[in-house]
Amino acid sequence: MFILNSSDPVPLYKQLYHQIREHILTGKLPAESRLPSVRQLASELSASANTVDGAYQELYAEGYIYSRPRSGYFVSSLDQEVAPRPAPRKLGKSDFLPAPPARFTYDFHPARLDPESFPAELWRKCLTEGLRYNGREFTHYGELQGDWGLRCSIQSYLEKSRGVVCDPEQVVVCCGLHQSLEIAAQLLKDDHRVVAVENPGYHLPRDVFANHGFSILPVPVGQSGIDLNQLKAGNADIVYVTPSHQLPLGYVMPVANRLGLIEWAESGGRYLIEDDYDSELRYQGNPIPSLQGLRPTGNIIYSGTFSKILSPALRLSYLVLPYSLLGAYRQRYSSYNCSVSLVEQRAMASFMEQGHWERHIRRMRTVYKKKHDTLLRAVEASFGKRAVVIGQGAGLHVVIQLPETTKSEAEILDKGRQKGIGLIPFSDFHVTGKAGRVTLVLGFGGFKGSEIEQGIALLSQIC
Ligand SMILES: Cc1ncc(COP(=O)(O)O)c(C=O)c1O
Structure with missing residues (x-):
């Protein structure tokens, strides 16, 4: 009925305690049912008597079981309405945290900082x-x-x-x-x-x-x-x-x-x-x-x-x-x-x-201005008139619109993923989750060396 795992870091008596407790709480061990003797259960589980006794002592101390002189331990009757419930084992899809972000060769996420910049x-x-x-x-x-x-x-x-x-x-x-x-x-x-x-x-x-x-x-x-x-x-x-x-x-x-x-x-x-x-x-x-x-x-x-x-x-x-x-x-x-x-x-x-903070700001402004300007030049070189730059001159990203593209945002993002390009959906910024014309947010903070030009050239091919 119970399974103990000696490679589990949880002590054996605790494992047994949890399993018996769960049986009691879920009604598998009903009120007044008699628990096997310490010696009998120890032998069934190939465990020591101390393990079983430790579990019983804890259950007894918390009121899940009681003892009758010379008869052994019995399950206490709990008010099922108010009895604590074991945590549900199965989580629904929405209970999980989002998966960690995928790693891309060209990641245009606007919150990425220069990888060498932390002092x-x-x-x-x-x-x-x-x-x-x-x-x-x-x-x-x-x-x-x-x-x-x-x-x-x-x-x-x-x-x-x-x-x-x-x-x-x-x-x-x-x-x-x-x-x-x-x-x-x-x-x-x-x-x-x-x-x-x-x-x-x-x-x-x-x-x-x-x-x-x-x-x-x-x-x-x-x-x-x-x-x-x-x-x-x-x-x-x-x-x-x-x-x-x-x-x-x-x-x-x-x-x-x-x-x-x-x-x-x-x-x-x-x-x-x-x-x-x-x-x-x-x-x-x-x-x-x-x-x-x-x-x-x-x-x-x-x-x-x-x-x-x-x-x-x-x-x-x-x-x-x-x-x-x-x-x-x-x-x-x-x-x-x-x-x-x-x-x-x-x-x-x-x-x-x-004074490190102010010096660091000045240094980072120079670093990011270079990347910002490189990105604008790369957009001009690869997209030409196909892209309209609408957000520039500050921060860690630039925004472009693609009025002529025949592709949807989802198609571009999907194709980008296949090519190792990470883009966040502009539609996420909209309350309705729907953006009008195709717009791309191009974060440049996390790029190194010539990656900006390479990433933008590749991106322009799929837009
Ligand atoms: C508009 C805006 N405000 C604030 C933050 C920074 O938030 P935090 O201080 O939690 O890192 C971000 C981060 O991306 C942001 O986009």
Whole structure:
């Protein structure tokens, strides 16, 4: 009836305990049935008496079985309605995590960074310094909102480079945009119900807010960013925007629209979420200052990340909350510890304090500008007039449209996979999952040497 596996790392008595427990919970061993004696079961299983006794003792201690003097062990009667149920063995298709991404020879995913770019030596130095000087701090929980030193460094960087006006008090260290959005959703859900999102736009805000029960209102994006008239015509009371480099189209929202957006938020107790995810990477002219800096006292939640310049694997990002939400944040999150390791936070603080961060940004801007320009030249050379470039000059990707192609997006992606070309579907950026004309998002960050030209030449053959 029971099978023990001696090569399983789970101890034998535990294996037996689990199997008997499951038999009891599923009714295969009904209440009041008598268990075999320790000696008998040990002999049936070719196991030691200790193994069986260990399992029985644990089941007895937890109340699954009871003993009658001189008669042995019996199954207790459990209220089947409330009895704990064993975990289901079989998972449905939707229970599985998505498969890990396939590896492509030419991977145009827009979130890939330069493979040689992580400053491992400097990071190791900063980690070691952090460990040397902060040993005592690592023996207790850190500050809830994140390490004060790191928050001060983030504040001064944001003020200098992004025109964000805030105090370190307002900065919350997070482990990614999803956490920033979770916090925003928690803080706003009592009084706000409808979130406007850019369409096409990043899927994550839609997912997070929908998971919190918000309605999602897709608003079209034009050359000036989110369409203000359509936003105003809808019933949204929160809007998520990427004003300095719209994802995916790459447009920059002009100042008149930014002011219009601020006015929309202020006039109705609404909130703006500004995702300033990659604006350090601008290749023509100066970086565009943040929207938050135009109205530091406004209803603007600002989110930024270290994922685009330094590493997405560190899971380090930050949120700047307006003072209007800071009190509510501190009340609701008074028992939540910071979700980023203090070791990494101290390393990041050192990295910033010693000027490595700003030097690294400058270095990466040069590296990515070269790749960006190479990609544009390669598109021009291989596609010529067949491609219309619509998103360029910033970030880690360029967007092209193919007005003349007779192929569908699915055909191009499929053919690409067969040739070792990885592309993400542009339709995923659309709320409906359907894009109009064929559009390709061409991330260039992860390419080395002449791979960009080779990849684009191959891609042009299948489009
Ligand atoms: C629009 C946008 N915002 C933010 C991020 C970064 O998120 P995180 O800080 O979770 O890495 C990404 C990553 O691809 C993004 O596309």
